[in-house]
Amino acid sequence: MRLSTTLFFSVSLFLGTTHAATAEQWRKRTIYQLVTDRFALANGTSTNSTCDTSTRAYCGGSWRGVIDQLDYIQQLGFDAVWISPAAENIEVNEATKASAGEAYLGYWTGNSTSNNARFGSTSDLTALSDAIHARNMYLMLDITVNNLATANPPNSSAATAPHTTASSDGAQEFHPLCSINDYDNQTQVEQCWVPADGVQTSGGANGTNATVTAGVWFPDVNTDEALVVSEVLAASKAAVKQSGADGVRIGSVKHIGQDFWPGFRNAVGVFTLGEVMNDTVEYLEPYTAPGALDAIFDYPTYHALRAAFATPSGNLSALIDIVTQAQKAYEGGLFLTASFLENHDTPRFANSTSELALVMNAMVWPFIHDGIPVLYYGQEQGFSGGAPPANHEPMWTSHYNPNRLFAQNVRGLNAARKGAMATNHFFLTTPMEFITQSTSGALAVSKPPLLALLTNAGSSSKGGSWAAKRLYKANETLVDVLTCRRFWADAAGGVDVKIVGGMPQVSLYGTCSGWGLRSKRPAIGLDISSTVATDSIICLLA
Incomplete structure (x- = not known):
């Protein structure tokens, strides 16, 4: 198996259309992230179908299923959809399935000359793209560039082990096997392999001379080779064209040298959003340089956000400091970042706290952040799964109820933005x-x-208020979009708003006409899965 022949797309295979939305156009959008295998079953499949996340197996979600639920996503106010990688992934034997699970997330790329049949046919993917664009929504395709996947052990001589081969022109297509032992060593980070999944061995004393019996490894693509780079760029361009995507999300960005990304961005010709997993602004700053990727995920703020609202003792000052630092350090400030509270790699925020008020406050953040809001599917339904795979819940168990408390808040926040x-x-x-x-x-x-008026005091907080001076016109009418409660600025244009039950407020000036939102603040004591009656969606904003 070789990178240049069977693993990457041949551009001539696909006749799709690229929708080249610009970074400025993407900034106006809010993104709904979903895991294709877990979001929606094909039409006619029972929503009572079981899906045990602990087995890490495919559960049957498909592109056709996503099409059937686009009404739901759009009803929440989202106008961009981020789907799992579409390329064919490796299939594994029972031993590896027991130790590592299956490739349901889509990140175990094995054969990029075809799409993942587990999610549907190529025509199904095209139909999804067409359905999204018919609604004036954008499609974001998740793609994998840094590595491929194999269930053959690194010492295997099997012809299907990609890391054992070189291309016909002599280029070394994969970096030699090595482990990342020091994430402060950028050479290791870029040239060694990301950790394997579910490795099992047998025989040998204390692991000595043991035989590897199962696992999934991720050979690191050698992007130091010019010929390899040209193959990767052609493959990525073809994937975008075939799917009709308006943008791409790229994982493991820090595992490839920074000089690779300007060429990648130019090659794919659409909006590029990169995952650079690090909690420091200093580390992320170079990835925002002119000509690099269009945008990156705001991981430093993400970490500070979760810590700030996980408990009433959370450090709000640290959150303020990291935002202020990023605004100064990043090229263009935070405007071309993606703001999020959850994703497929980390526990749900509601797994960190069962305190409704804290979750409500944290959920507001991405929508008032300078960057592009991203919401991970199920967050609006109160899902509370822990670390992967527990946070990859089947969405169909929620019955896509748009009247859940959090779903209504998300709808209101999208409308307010x-x-x-x-x-x-x-x-x-x-x-x-x-x-x-x-x-x-x-x-x-x-x-x-x-x-946005936020607090981490919790529902048991007693008293307190928010105050702001000279923000508005004298006596201007304001509306809290989460409750539709009206209040007024004072004669000097300031506001003084009482904190009620630790709940957040997001205010706009205006009168009541235009958008459907909840009319009443939920009673204190509701839990995160509470439903708001449909007939309460009567408050309208200008």
Whole structure:
């Protein structure tokens, strides 16, 4: 098996159409991330189908299933959909399935000359792309560039082990096997293999001379070779063209040298959003340089956000500091980052705390952040799975209920963001600012015309308020988009708002006409899976 022949796409195989949305166009969108295998079953399949996440096996979700649920995604207010990688993944034997599971996430790329039949046919993928674009929504395709996958042990001489081969032109297509023992050593990070999954051995004393019996390994593509780079770029371009994607999400960006990414961005010709897993602004800063990727995930703020709202003792100052640092350090500030609270790699936030008020506050953050909001499927349904694979729950168990408490909040936040863009043409280029508060645990974020009033005090908090001076016109009418409660600025244009039950408020100025939102704040004591009655969706904003 060779990278240049069977593993990567031949550009001539596909006749798809590329939808080249720009970074500026993507900034206006909000992204709904889904795991294709876990989001929706094909039409006619029972939603009572079992899916035991602990087995790490395929559960039957498909591209046709996603098509059937686009109404739901759009009803929540999202206008971009991020799907799992589409390339064919490796199939494994029973021993490896028992130790490592199956490739249901889509990241075990084995044969990129065809799509993953587990998700459907190529025509199904095309139909999904067409259905998304018919709704004026964008499609984001997840792709894997850094590595391929094999169930053959590294010492295998099998012809199907990609790392044992070189191309006909003599290029070494994969880096030699080595482990990443020091993530501060960038050479190791870029040239060694990411950790294998589910490796099992037998025989040998204390592992000595043991025989590897199962596992999945990830041969590291040698992007130091110019010929290999040209093959990878052609493959990536073909994948985008075949799917009709408007943008791509790329994982493991830090595992490839930074000089690779400008050429990649130019080759694919669509919006590029990179995952650079690190919690420091200093590490991410070079990846925002001009000509690099269009955008990156804001991991430093993600870590600070979760820590700040996980408990009433969370450090809000650390969150403020990391945002301020990133705004100054990143090229273009935080405007071309993706803001998120959850994803497929980490435990659900509701797994960290069962406190409704804390979860509600944390969920507001991506929508008032300077970057592009991303919501991981099931978050709006109150899913609370722990570390992978527990956080890859089957979405069909929720019955796609749009009236869940969190789902209604998400709908309101999406509507508020769109309203802010319509009201202030500079909304997307106005940096968020923090207004100092005297109440402990209170956080006020101004991004005109939005004002987010957050707190990590929790539902048992007693008293306190948010205060902001001279933000509005004298006596201007304001509306909290999460409750539809109206209040007014004072004669000097300031506000003083009481904290009620530790719940957040997101305010816009305006009257009541235009968008459907919840009319009442949920009673304190509801849990994260509570449902809001449909007839309460009556509050409308201008």
